[in-house]
Amino acid sequence: MAAGMDLTDLHCHSTASDGTSRPVEVVRIAKGIGLRAIALTDHDTLAGIEEAAAEARALDIEFIPGCEISLDGVPGTFHMVGLGVDPANAHLRERLDFVRQGREGRNAEICEKLNRLGHRVTMEEVAAEAGGDVIGRPHFARVLVKRGVVREMKEAFDRFLGKGKAAYADRERLPLPEALAAINGAGGAAVLAHPYTVGFPDDAAWEKWLREMAAAGLDGIETVYTEHSAADEARFRGLAKRCGLLESGGSDYHGENKKNTAVGTGKGGLRVPYALWEALRHRARSRKRGPRP
Numbered sequence: 001m002a003a004g005m006d007l008t009d010l011h012c013h014s015t016a017s018d019g020t021s022r023p024v025e026v027v028r029i030a031k032g033i034g035l036r037a038i039a040l041t042d043h044d045t046l047a048g049i050e051e052a053a054a055e056a057r058a059l060d061i062e063f064i065p066g067c068e069i070s071l072d073g074v075p076g077t078f079h080m081v082g083l084g085v086d087p088a089n090a091h092l093r094e095r096l097d098f099v100r101q102g103r104e105g106r107n108a109e110i111c112e113k114l115n116r117l118g119h120r121v122t123m124e125e126v127a128a129e130a131g132g133d134v135i136g137r138p139h140f141a142r143v144l145v146k147r148g149v150v151r152e153m154k155e156a157f158d159r160f161l162g163k164g165k166a167a168y169a170d171r172e173r174l175p176l177p178e179a180l181a182a183i184n185g186a187g188g189a190a191v192l193a194h195p196y197t198v199g200f201p202d203d204a205a206w207e208k209w210l211r212e213m214a215a216a217g218l219d220g221i222e223t224v225y226t227e228h229s230a231a232d233e234a235r236f237r238g239l240a241k242r243c244g245l246l247e248s249g250g251s252d253y254h255g256e257n258k259k260n261t262a263v264g265t266g267k268g269g270l271r272v273p274y275a276l277w278e279a280l281r282h283r284a285r286s287r288k289r290g291p292r293p
């Protein structure tokens with residue numbers, strides 16, 4: 001890794017949700033490639049935080065507790081990352097519990113649909129595949145691969161699990177103001193994840209929406225992201241500037257569940273300056289000291 005510049009990764013998953021590396025492993029990889037700080041942002045859970053934080057203390061690397069929450073209300077996919085949240089915050093924990101409960105009925109529905117399609121999948125084996133706090137579609141996908149129903153996870157999403165496909169089921173999501181309040185209230189910075197998936201038709205629509213989001217408590221958007229082209233990055237950087245938002249960045253590491261995406265470096269060229277985290281942290285801390293103007 002390039003010397004002389006402090007780097008971080010502000011978006012990573014572990015076995016606590018739908019990644020395949022243990023929380024300790026994510027921290028070890030980050031330390032091994034020389035990052036100054038590493039965030040763990042599992043979907044809908046803080047279950048990996050304690051383990052990761054302990055390893056980070058032992059290895060002397062800064063650890064950033066986080067989570068990722070799925071929302072709706074945009075044309076495409078809308079995820080929000082919370083960074084620097086207090087993992088003991090009761091309100092955030094309660095809201096994440098609620099979201100995880102919402103997965104249960106939905107997972108049963110996916111299971112039933114797969115069985116009706118003739119694929120004898122049980123919730124027990126999907127839960128065993130997940131092994132952590134959160135069962136999600138990637139775990140169904142892995143079971144389907146193991147069964148030989150599909151060759152690879154992507155095919156499982158394309159044929160069965162993707163939005164609108166044969167075994168798709170939706171789940172209850174937090175309303176946007178609740179997600180922002182939960183993250184901000186736990187002292188965290190709220191960041192729009194992978195904006196390339198959000199799907200607004202043009203910059204005018206983007207700008208209108210981002211200004212509303214900024215007023216509601218959004219702190220930043222991921223400009224530096226594994227799947228962003230240089231053009232995407234520049235576009236979202238411009239939008240962030242115009243809308244008073246900070247930048248964030250991360251790999252969205254999922255281990256074997258997202259092949260060819262590494263901690264810190266993404267597909268190889270990703271570099272997330274530590275300074276992005278400093279600015280986000282500063283904004284989140286300023287909010288804690290007093291009400292917003």
Ligand code: AMP
Nearest residue numbers: 018043135136137138153154157158254
């Ligand atoms: P869930 O949270 O259970 O709705 O599952 C969503 C997760 O599935 C995302 O966070 C990704 O990790 C993964 N995912 C979504 N779409 C795909 C896809 N087309 N191929 C592989 N993984 C996907």
Ligand code: FE
Nearest residue numbers: 013018043254
């Ligand atoms: Fe995921």
Ligand code: FE
Nearest residue numbers: 068079193194
């Ligand atoms: Fe996401």
Ligand code: ZN
Nearest residue numbers: 011013068252
């Ligand atoms: Zn993610």
